[in-house]
Amino acid sequence: MESHREAQNQRVFRTLQVLEEVGLGHRTDAWPLTLSGGEAQRAALARALIREPKFLMLDEPFAALDALTRLHMQDLVSALWQRHKSAVLLVTHDVDEALLLADRAVVLEEGRIRAELPISLSHPRRHYDPAFVQLRATLLKHLGVDG
Structure with a gap:
């Protein structure tokens, strides 16, 4: 007992x-x-x-x-x-969220990997960091968004 x-x-x-x-x-x-x-x-x-x-x-x-x-x-x-x-596997449609939290971003299209992007930024990550801005542009390009 x-x-x-x-x-x-x-x-x-x-x-x-x-x-x-x-x-x-x-x-x-x-x-x-x-x-x-x-x-x-x-x-x-x-x-x-x-x-x-x-x-x-x-x-x-x-x-x-x-x-x-x-x-x-x-x-x-x-x-x-x-x-x-x-x-951790994080599923998100938010590009900034993926870049803030992930070590690697994978873009899927019709169930297949369209692109894979390593994210080697140190923590804590900030939106204004030039490396963050560059990775964001690269990820958006893989998603078909030119910015």
């Missing part, structure tokens, strides 16, 4: 630890329907991180968020990747 309590205590501790890590430590008693869009995304990240995965797949994770919340979530995900060292 004591080992069951200890295991339960460890699960509670880990849960609280992950909620703090994603910025939801203050919302531990909140009902899911009371969470904002950004908080719901943070909760989804917490659910993914609770088991300390070696691989995460994020499919348009910020699509439904307002611009400011989206920027905060991008910063959070970047910090979590660097801390946890998980392999």
Whole structure:
């Protein structure tokens, strides 16, 4: 019985630890329907991180968020990747988001790889960095957008 309590205590501790890590430590008693869009995304990240995965797949994770919340979530995900060292597959239609977060961008067309672009910029990445601007132009060109 004591080992069951200890295991339960460890699960509670880990849960609280992950909620703090994603910025939801203050919302531990909140009902899911009371969470904002950004908080719901943070909760989804917490659910993914609770088991300390070696691989995460994020499919348009910020699509439904307002611009400011989206920027905060991008910063959070970047910090979590660097801390946890998980392999992450990020599916996004946002070119800047891909360049801010990814180590490699892959452009798909009709289910086939059309282009592959390594992104070797150091973190944190900034939109105004000349190397970022150049990579953005290159990626947009691969997408058929001349800018």
